[in-house]
Amino acid sequence: MKARKQRPLTSRQQQVLGFMREFFLDNDQIPPIHAIQEKFEFASINAATSHVMALARKGFIEKNLVGKWRFARVQKEVA
Secondary structure (H helix, E strand, O other): OOOOOOOOOOHHHHHHHHHHHHHHHHHOOOOOHHHHHHHHOOOOHHHHHHHHHHHHHOOOEEEOOOOOEEEOOOOOOOO
């Protein structure tokens, strides 16, 4: 079985990841989903959640032992 080639981040996913990094530097935590929704003026919380889940699928963030998001221990390079 062939391994699927990972698709690169979209420009919006790059923006969301950048916002998450900035928020982390200022607050020492990953931003809550509603903060992402507000920052990017998404119409629904689902849109923000979809972007966060895409970042997780692509290996940029992961859940820790208590179920909170954190940056992946092995950071991938953003194209």
